[in-house]
Structure formats: structure tokens, C-alpha cells
Amino acid sequence: xxxxxxxxxxxxxxxxxxxxxxxxxxxxxxxxxxxxxxxxxxxxxxxxxxxxxxxxxxxxxxxxxxxxxxxxxxxxxxxxxxxxxxxxxxxxxxxxxxxxxxxxxxxxxxxxxxxxxxxxxxxxxxxxxxxxxxxxxxxxxxxxxxxxxxxxxxxxxxxxxxxxxxxxxxxxxxxxxxxxxxxxxxxxxxxxxxxxxxxxxxxxxxxxxxxxxxxxxxxxxxxxxxxxxxxxxxxxxxxxxxxxxxxxxxxxxxxxxxxxxxxxxxxxxxxxxxxxxxxxxxxxxxxxxxxxxxxxxxxxxxxxxxxxx
Amino acid sequence: xxxxxxxxxxxxxxxxxxxxxxxxxxxxxxxxxxxxxxxxxxxxxxxxxxxxxxxxxxxxxxxxxxxxxxxxxxxxxxxxxxxxxxxxxxxxxxxxxxxxxxxxxxxxxxxxxxxxxxxxxxxxxxxxxxxxxxxxxxxxxxxxxxxxxxxxxxxxxxxxxxxxxxxxxxxxxxxxxxxxxxxxxxxxxxxxxxxxxxxxxxxxxxxxxxxxxxxxxxxxxxxxxxxxxxxxxxxxxxxxxxxxxxxxxxxxxxxxxxxxxxxxx
Numbered sequence: 001x002x003x004x005x006x007x008x009x010x011x012x013x014x015x016x017x018x019x020x021x022x023x024x025x026x027x028x029x030x031x032x033x034x035x036x037x038x039x040x041x042x043x044x045x046x047x048x049x050x051x052x053x054x055x056x057x058x059x060x061x062x063x064x065x066x067x068x069x070x071x072x073x074x075x076x077x078x079x080x081x082x083x084x085x086x087x088x089x090x091x092x093x094x095x096x097x098x099x100x101x102x103x104x105x106x107x108x109x110x111x112x113x114x115x116x117x118x119x120x121x122x123x124x125x126x127x128x129x130x131x132x133x134x135x136x137x138x139x140x141x142x143x144x145x146x147x148x149x150x151x152x153x154x155x156x157x158x159x160x161x162x163x164x165x166x167x168x169x170x171x172x173x174x175x176x177x178x179x180x181x182x183x184x185x186x187x188x189x190x191x192x193x194x195x196x197x198x199x200x201x202x203x204x205x206x207x208x209x210x211x212x213x214x215x216x217x218x219x220x221x222x223x224x225x226x227x228x229x230x231x232x233x234x235x236x237x238x239x240x241x242x243x244x245x246x247x248x249x250x251x252x253x254x255x256x257x258x259x260x261x262x263x264x265x266x267x268x269x270x271x272x273x274x275x276x277x278x279x280x281x282x283x284x285x286x287x288x289x290x291x292x293x294x295x296x297x298x299x300x301x302x303x304x305x306x307x308x309x
Numbered sequence: 310x311x312x313x314x315x316x317x318x319x320x321x322x323x324x325x326x327x328x329x330x331x332x333x334x335x336x337x338x339x340x341x342x343x344x345x346x347x348x349x350x351x352x353x354x355x356x357x358x359x360x361x362x363x364x365x366x367x368x369x370x371x372x373x374x375x376x377x378x379x380x381x382x383x384x385x386x387x388x389x390x391x392x393x394x395x396x397x398x399x400x401x402x403x404x405x406x407x408x409x410x411x412x413x414x415x416x417x418x419x420x421x422x423x424x425x426x427x428x429x430x431x432x433x434x435x436x437x438x439x440x441x442x443x444x445x446x447x448x449x450x451x452x453x454x455x456x457x458x459x460x461x462x463x464x465x466x467x468x469x470x471x472x473x474x475x476x477x478x479x480x481x482x483x484x485x486x487x488x489x490x491x492x493x494x495x496x497x498x499x500x501x502x503x504x505x506x507x508x509x510x511x512x513x514x515x516x517x518x519x520x521x522x523x524x525x526x527x528x529x530x531x532x533x534x535x536x537x538x539x540x541x542x543x544x545x546x547x548x549x550x551x552x553x554x555x556x557x558x559x560x561x562x563x564x565x566x567x568x569x570x571x572x573x574x
Contacts, residue, residue, distance in 0.1 A: 156397040160434030236440040
């Protein structure tokens with residue numbers, strides 16, 4: 001025998017809260033963000049919540065976005081520089097859904113850009129917020145497993161250990177071969193992991209006009225680089241920091257100065273290099289730049305047709 | 310130690326006074342006091358459970374004693390109680406002026422980075438940022454501890470136990486410490502390797518004029534390395550004196566037992 005459940009008084013509100021997280025949670029995250037901005041590079045612990053995606057899919061970044069987003073924001077989400085990858089599309093749709101914000105692929109137009117593994121090629125402006133998804137916020141973790149010890153190392157500025165990994169790199173490869181997640185010093189005080197962005201993007205963090213927030217959901221840490229902050233990539237006197245370079249240009253837009261992805265085309269070893277920043281590449285093509293492999297309109301049926309022989 | 314008349318004894322490098330450590334109601338060590346002068350090698354011997362390691366950990370700043378003082382002649386602050394220093398100052402002093410050779414090289418080495426990087430790490434901790442120079446002094450030190458310098462980039466796990474211990478020794482001496490703690494440095498090694506490592510340690514300690522506190526239960530190691538001995542039993546120092554004096558003419562019944570129980574072949 002079951003009595004019908006009476007309708008709750010707040011039935012119309014029993015929906016989700018604006019931007020998915022409840023107000024208390026957002027408040028807690030905002031407080032952590034403020035603390036992180038006040039101490040650039042310092043990892044602030046926060047009460048990371050369960051999100052509707054698994055850890056490792058950007059739970060930290062999503063919580064940061066949810067805490068700061070408002071209806072007037074224009075939201076962009078990229079994964080490895082591209083706007084059209086599954087994860088980026090899903091997260092963008094999530095916020096269009098729960099926060100009623102406009103979304104965009106245009107770097108210049110966005111007010112909040114959530115990113116995984118890249119900083120957009122177009123220089124960021126004041127007023128923009130770049131939110132990084134961080135898998136491992138602790139740059140020293142690979143060398144020192146004890147949290148209590150790494151915290152002491154940060155507190156007392158004992159960063160000699162980080163150089164051990166660079167030393168290892170040089171002794172093994174003859175150069176600092178680390179390419180992503182290359183450790184940086186923020187304001188000459190805190191050692192920080194820039195999240196796994198390529199070291200190509202490291203120089204963009206220095207003196208950047210935009211606010212940069214880093215969220216690690218599983219590790220429950222938030223850290224930040226406020227605008228116009230010194231960010232220095234570690235190096236040795238005789239092995240200075242350098243970024244990746246390519247002999248090729250972007251096959252589609254001909255860009256010589258952007259970060260390129262290598263794409264394998266067939267089993268015969270053909271490959272192409274394209275801009276990893278999809279919006280940057282599209283914008284350049286629209287402006288008339290042409291790369292060596294550009295100009296093919298995609299024939300959707302070509303793959304289905306019998307090869308003409 | 311009795312001062313030789315007419316000679317001014319050098320200021321102590323380390324001065325321990327009334328050092329006591331209780332683990333709850335279990336005694337670690339009680340009322341230990343001694344002075345260590347620059348270049349002196351002090352052996353601490355005793356059976357297992359006698360408080361040797363507790364004492365070593367207390368002196369080396371790893372374990373806060375219940376009472377008593379450990380004063381070290383630091384470069385920056387002069388003779389000062391190490392537990393009175395702030396934690397960052399104490400850690401810096403430990404990095405700059407001390408070395409610690411563990412019994413098990415796994416405790417003293419980073420097993421995931423190469424032997425060369427292990428040896429060079431103290432230099433980086435002290436602010437060296439020139440790869441070429443660090444590489445060269447690492448090679449020099451590997452040579453000094455009689456390791457094949459071509460194996461500089463091998464991981465510690467690819468070295469034998471004795472070689473790992475040599476890497477650990479190089480790592481703890483490269484930055485020019487003034488005091489080195491050794492906890493059974495030859496403990497896990499077979500006898501012939503032990504003898505060669507001891508030989509090497511003795512040579513290095515003499516050449517560098519290091520002060521060493523060495524904990525061992527091996528009377529042979531004590532005899533070879535130490536200038537002075539402290540015999541511990543049940544957490545207390547029962548006898549102390551020059552090594553030869555203690556081993557050849559033991560006064561305390563426990564020391565007599567210890568000396569007479571060394572196996573003769």
C-alpha cells in the first residue's frame with residue numbers, strides 16, 4: 001500500500017541549480033580561487049565535488065567554470081587546441097545547457113575559455129579567463145611521493161629536486177627533452193606545473209593579461225596565475241629553455257609560428273602537419289592564407305565509392 | 310675527552326647534552342652527552358635495541374628528543390641548538406653541512422633517477438644550475454668512490470649492493486659536508502665488499518677531514534673507522550673512550566661481553 005508522494009512546494013525549482021553546482025559549493029570554490037589569485041602558483045586545497053564526468057575528463061576545470069560563469073559570459077572550450085573534439089563539444093554543450101551561456105569557437109570573443117593541453121594562439125586580453133584542466137597539480141610528485149614532504153618543499157622554497165628531472169633529461173637525451181607539463185617558477189616564488197600544455201605555450205603564460213586558473217578535480221587543488229605575473233620556465237645555465245620548432249608549416253593555413261600536430265594520412269607514411277588550434281587555423285584560412293595541402297573540398301561520398309581504376 | 314695540557318682543544322663541532330628520548334613510556338635513550346670535534350670519528354656500538362639508531366636520529370635532526378640539547382657549529386648561526394632553529398633553517402643546515410649514509414641504499418637514494426643524478430642532487434639543492442660543471446664533479450666523485458664512470462647514467466637498481474652504497478657515499482660527500490652520519494654503512498654487504506668499502510670510507514674521511522658519527526654493531530667496523538667509541542646498552546651509554554682503549558681493555562661487563570663475543574675464525 002503506497003500513498004502518493006505529495007508534490008513538493010518547490011517543485012518548479014527542483015531542477016538543477018544555475019551552473020550545476022549549488023551556491024554553497026560555488027562560494028567555497030570562489031574563496032579558493034581568491035586565495036589562489038592572492039598567492040600566485042600556490043596550490044589551494046578545495047572540496048572537489050563529484051561531477052557528471054569521470055575524474056581525468058576535466059572535473060577540476062568544470063568546477064572552476066561553474067563557480068565563475070554568469071549568464072553574460074561567452075564560453076569556449078578546447079581540447080588539445082581544437083574546438084570540435086568530443087570532450088570539448090560535450091563540456092561546451094554542458095554549460096550551454098546548465099548555465100544558459102552563449103558559446104563560441106572564437107578565442108577573441110570568449111570571456112571564459114576552458115582548455116586542456118593548450119593555450120590558444122591568439123594572445124589573450126584583459127577580461128578573459130583561461131581555465132586549465134589539471135591532472136596532477138604537484139610538479140614534484142614524480143620525484144617525491146610524500147605529500148607532506150612536497151608541501152614542506154614548497155613552503156621553504158626547496159626546489160633543487162625539480163632540477164634533477166631536467167638533469168636526467170640532459171644526461172639521457174643531450175637536451176631538456178621534456179615537452180609537456182614543463183615546470184615553471186611563478187613570481188620567483190612557487191614552483192608550478194602548467195598542466196600538460198606543450199612547453200611551446202609556456203612563454204605565453206608570462207605577463208599574460210588574462211586571468212589563468214588551474215583546477216585539479218581528483219587531486220582537489222586550485223591554483224592561479226593572475227594577470228601580469230612573471231612566469232619563468234626552469235632551465236640550466238648551459239642548457240637554456242627553448243620551445244619546440246617545426247621545419248614544416250601548417251598544411252592547411254601555412255602558419256609558421258603556431259603549434260603543429262602531426263597527422264598520419266595513410267599506411268605509406270604520408271603525413272601532414274596542421275595547427276593544433278583549430279580556430280586559429282580556420283581564421284587564417286578565412287583570411288586567405290593557404291597551406292601546401294589546402295584547397296581540397298571534402299567529398300563526403302568519396303570514401304564510399306569504389307576506387308576508380 | 311681529556312684535554313692534553315698545553316694544547317687548546319678546538320671548539321666542538323657538535324655538542325650533545327642530556328639527550329633523552331622516550332617513546333611514550335618506553336625508553337629510547339637516556340641522558341646522552343658528548344662532544345665531537347672537527348675531523349673526529351665517533352663510533353656508537355651496542356646490540357640491537359640499545360638505542361643507537363634513536364640516538365643517531367635525534368642527533369641528526371630527524372627525531373625531536375624528549376629533552377636535552379644538540380648543538381652544532383653551524384656556518385650561519387654559530388654553535389646553536391638545532392632544535393631551536395626554525396624548520397627551514399634546520400633543513401637548510403642539514404642540506405648544506407651534513408650528510409647521512411643509510412644502511413640500506415634504497416633509503417638514501419632516489420631509485421627512479423640515475424646514479425649520476427643522485428650524486429648531483431645535493432649540488433642542485435644548494436643552487437648549482439650549470440649542468441656541465443655538475444656533470445664533471447659527479448664524474449670526479451664516481452671516480453673517487455671507485456665506480457665505473459661510464460655507468461653514470463645507469464639507474465641505482467642496475468648496480469650491485471656495494472656499488473649502490475658507493476653511490477650513496479658520493480652523494481653524501483659531493484657538497485663538502487662537515488659532519489656525516491652513517492647508520493651501519495656496511496650492514497647489508499658481504500665481507501669482501503664490506504672491507505673494500507670500509508677502506509674507501511676511511512681514506513675519504515681522512516682526506517676530507519670529516520667528522521663522522523658511525524653507528525654499528527660490528528666491532529670490526531668500529532675498530533677500523535672510529536677514533537672514539539660510545540658503548541650503549543638499554544638506552545644508556547655504559548662506556549666511552551678511545552676505540553683501542555675500549556676494545557682492548559673494556560671496563561663495563563657489557564662491553565667485555567660485546568668484545569668477547571666477536572666471532573673468531
